[in-house]
Amino acid sequence: MTNDLAQAQNSPLEQLQTQIVSCRQCPRLVAWREEVALVKKAAYFEEDYWGKPVPGFGDPAARLIIVGLAPGAHGSNRTGRMFTGDSSGNFLFPALFRAGFATQPESVSRNDGLELLDCFITTPVRCVPPENKPTQLELKTCSSWFSAELELLTERKVTLTLGRIGHEAFLKFLKLSPRDYPFAHGAEFTLPDGTTLISSYHVSRQNTQTGRLTEDMFGALLERVQTLLQPCP
DSSP: OOHHHHHHHTSHHHHHHHHHHTOOOOHHHHHHHHHHHHHOOGGGTTSOOOOSOOOOEEOTTOSEEEEOOOOOTTTHHHHSSTTOSSHHHHHHHHHHHHTTSBSOSOOOSTTSOOOBSSEEEEOSOOSOOGGGOOOHHHHHHHHHHHHHHHHHOTTOOEEEEESHHHHHHHHHHTTOOTTTSOOOTTOEEEOTTSOEEEEEOOOOHHHHTTTSSOHHHHHHHHHHHHHHHSOOO
């Protein structure tokens, strides 16, 4: 093992992610994630489900931070990687690939070789919640992991929030009020720390299959992100 690899494996971010994976603080979420992993979906019956909290994923030096909501029951809760193996990821990763933030357009498992480029994906809730609806107590309990991860992502320049819950959780991390930075698809704000916040409808099937969020709509937001990340002339 090289010294560089040893240092990477002992980095503060990797240590934090190991702690996240072992978390059992929310009894309802622990019970649900493990029940889903045990019962499984018929299409994935032969697979071993992850069934644990899902840590963030991507480039530790990323300037683009994407904030979602929570793992999907048969996506991240099955594969162990954010947005991997479900319809949300099937929309998100091709868009990131087209914009130059991912090395490939497909994400089917945490060992499929996909890497994010100048991009990191995180969520305010790390365990799959029943009906995709975490309680306020669960959001509060998990916020310590969310905050700790964001604090380690020191190169953040643009944050893209997917959905109102992720948007408001990120503002809470910065101790800012949603009244001053209201959620709306395509809304853009310059924050007190000098970074930019852009909000989007979530990339869930409910939004993408109904046309509420289209590839062109989301692609336009990523084009704006690219512009913001360009070096100043």
